[in-house]
Amino acid sequence: MRAEPAPIPRAVLAAAADWLLRLGEAPDDPVTQQACAQWCAQHPNHARAWQRAQHLQALLQQVPATLALPVLGRGVDPARRAALKRLGLWLAVMPAGWLGWQVLSPAPTGPIERTAVGERRRVGLPDGSQLLLDTDTRVVVHFDDQQRGLRLERGRIRVESAPDPHSPARPLQVFTRQGRIRALGTRFDVRRDAELTHVSLMEGRLQISPGSGAPWLLEAGRQAAFDAHGAQRSERLDDTRAAWASGMLVADAMPLRELVAELARYRRVALRCDPQVAALPVSGAFPLDDTAQSLAMLEATYPVRVQRAGGGLWTTVAAR
Template sequence: MSLPAPQLLEEAAEWLLTLNFDGANEAQRQAFERWRAQSEAHGAAWARAERVMGTFASVPVDIGQQTVRRVGDRTLSRRRTLRLLTALLVGLPGGWLALRPLPLDALGAELTTAIGERRSLLLADGSQLVLNSDSALDVRFDAGIRRLHLRRGEVLVTTHADPVVPRRPFVVSLAQGEVEALGTRFSVRAEETLCRVAVFAHGVEVRPQQGAAIRLAAGQQAWFDARGVQRLAPVDEDASLWTHGMLLAHDRPLAEVLAELGRYRPGLLRCDPVVAGLRVSGALSLDDTDQALLALERTLPIRITRRTRYWVAVGAP
């Protein structure tokens, strides 16, 4: 059976939210019944929505309960919740593994961003943060230390001299270790296998859980896991242009560029291995990834197929 039209799935997501979490009144329930009876396609879209909610009962308990709580969390904007639900309607029926892309590790975090969102913050000590797309962070300042715990995603930190005496160290911690600022501007990114630290001013000390600590100076970046630092490389100031909604590519493989764009849009963005090695150079918008994809399609021998807003494939023409 083919997937219902995207517009119907969005409407089904709206009704799912209204009926399950908004406390629908009798008039709304009657309006829903009229909507569902409009056509077989409307009924199919709602049946899919019911399967999504039913799936939560069959997945591992902690995942199902956390996802339902996230959908019903009134602290999330309605737009974000609808986007999450619609993405589930498009991509779920394939078993509970389809839930893995959801940021469950962000649940309960103090500071979060949605996919495609950036957030700037001024901390109590005067330090500045920019939280990248789909990120989660906790701020833990006390009398002895200034600590950020990056649960997922990426953060750009510009530290400020500590107003507290004696000076407290400024540390970003992750599951694989921690990074201490040495009066600096730097970014930390939690990736699937390795964490990346890029230093734009002054320096940092990287302390993996088990490996030896190393110091990085401005212009250096490193990838590390719990066992130690795995790779060192120079970093360009362009690496922080995401804070302005821009991706600047210098002769990068198309697959890498698409993987980066995929961090800023919901759903799936797939790259056919046939075109994965094409080289990309230029500036692309992270705030409007559809325009970025259009720009790639105009300049490269590729074809972009859009099944829905949440399923996009890039392949050969």
């Protein structure tokens, strides 16, 4: 049986509450964001306390404004010390069972945008931002007075954020099962799979807050993957990953198994790669809107053949 973690010291919880208020007063200040990230990295208890503070903030965004705003309101006034004490007490008693994306993400009560297999669709959001949905994607749009929220339940999206016409400006955030992504004037892609959230950032900056662990910043020209426990992998942006938005799959020495798996996402019938040719490196540009043509291009260029069986219900790319 796994041992229960030790209680977080009250002083650390109070510090996390202070960071929550400071970021609420200056949500777009990179100096404050970086200082908070450094504090979280100093000790595991700091990261745990900050995680709890973020979950509390998400909960408060779902209660009536008359209750939440006196605690998280902007500006420094005589009530700040009392608000800080109240936050610290709430953090101390908040149960660990509240962790999870059902708490972090907005309740799925807004309009749902979705695409079918093989479909891509562009959607205009109420604030002027643009959303491009990839194949077999489902997004819940949740805009209210406190935030602009997108809950990515499956698939991939491209977000082109616009300045918020609302005053005060609301954060634009994408929620997945693994955590939360906050846009800081950006153009970026988010893709979900079972264990990871993948992010590609073309413009601007992103603040990424995993379900557990400290938040961190992703800069333009980078891509990253992270899980719900804070593990992350960041690297230079692969420009070919953005080609999906134009209906193309661009490969540069990509293993055939990965290319076939990507094409399979755009087909209603099964498509698999024979293990004998799975590692074959493939390069080229393949249309996503016509996967039959893409398979014909593979067959014409590489030592493979496309086998169809079951009356066309499944297809295998095998050695010629």
